[in-house]
Amino acid sequence: MATALDYHTIRTIFSRFQAAEPEPLGELHHTNAYTLVVAVALSAQATDAGVNRATASLFPVVDTPQKMLDLGEEGLIAHIKSIGLYRNKARNVMKLSRILVEEYGGEVPSSRAALESLPGVGRKTANVVLNMWWGHPAQAVDTHIFRVGNRTRVAPGRDVVAVERAIEDNVPAEFQRHAHHWLILHGRYVCVARKPKCPACLIRDLCPFEDKTPEPKPARPRS
Template identity: 80%
Template sequence: MRQPLPYETQVEIFSRFRAQEPEPRGELEHVNAYTLLVAVALSAQATDAGVNRATRALFQVADTPRKMLDLGEEALVEHIRTIGLFRNKARNVIKLSRILVEEHEGEVPSSRAALQALPGVGRKTANVVLNMWWGHPAQAVDTHIFRIGNRTGICPGRDVVAVERAIEDHVPVEFQRHAHHWLILHGRYICKARKPLCANCLIRDLCPFEEKTV
């Protein structure tokens, strides 16, 4: 496993990311904290684009926990049928909506522990909501971040929790707020798994990856 890149290199890398995209945004469409939570929960093993196609109509009729309960599980299934594992996800969305209504007055909590106590909400989903809605410097590690964190040495780790901690430990504090968004976008569009677009990479000269593509 690679050693983390030196502090000065991390500063240069994230300075370039920030110069290219000062305010990166997640690509899941939402209108409030609840719809963000639902969208992220639905995105497990699915693409953001696929989730967005399914939720545009859904969120027009169910953008609060109470409205989702009124819609019901079977109607929800029809909205999200194109998303993988849709039945299990629909069940979890109904369950978490009920808990939000009964235990949180219909509001999405701003605590990781409370979020992870909801059905279908793991650490990654909780971190996305904490970061995107509440502005916490929480790091949601997905397959893209895990790959480029180890490939580049920005945040190496043997599992997603280790990579999350590596971001917290080695990425300069001034970049923590948007770090996971910059890394996700870089992994999704440039530092791809099979054929990374190294010729288009703005940190190519700082990356120790030996198998750079032409």
């Protein structure tokens, strides 16, 4: 496993991310902590854009656990059937909604352990909610962050938990709040999996990743 970059280089990388996007935002639409939990749970193995299309008609009428129970599982399916694994996700959303009503007074808990105990809510989902709603410096590592963390050596690790720990250990405290958003956006739009857009990368000179995408060839002048 490659070693992480030095502290000064990592600080420079995140200083550039911050300068380019001071307040990065998640791309899943939501109106409160509950709709955020639902949106993130639905986003497993689905795109944020696809989830947003499905919830565009759902969240205006369902924004609490009790309203979700009143809607019912089949009613929820009618909204989310365009999303992969929608039946299993609908089942989990109904279960977690019932738990929130019966055990938490209809409120979403701000504890990672409590969040992870909900059906369909794993560590990544819990960290997204803790970060985006309560402002905790939690690091929700997905495939984009795993790739960028290892390619740039900002947070190398053999699995998502190791990368999460590496971000916590290596990224200066002042950047922890937004670290996972900067990394996921960089991985989603610049440091993509197959053909990273290295010429457009604002940290290209600091990145040790060897497989650089070449500069585009200049157009030949017309004769």
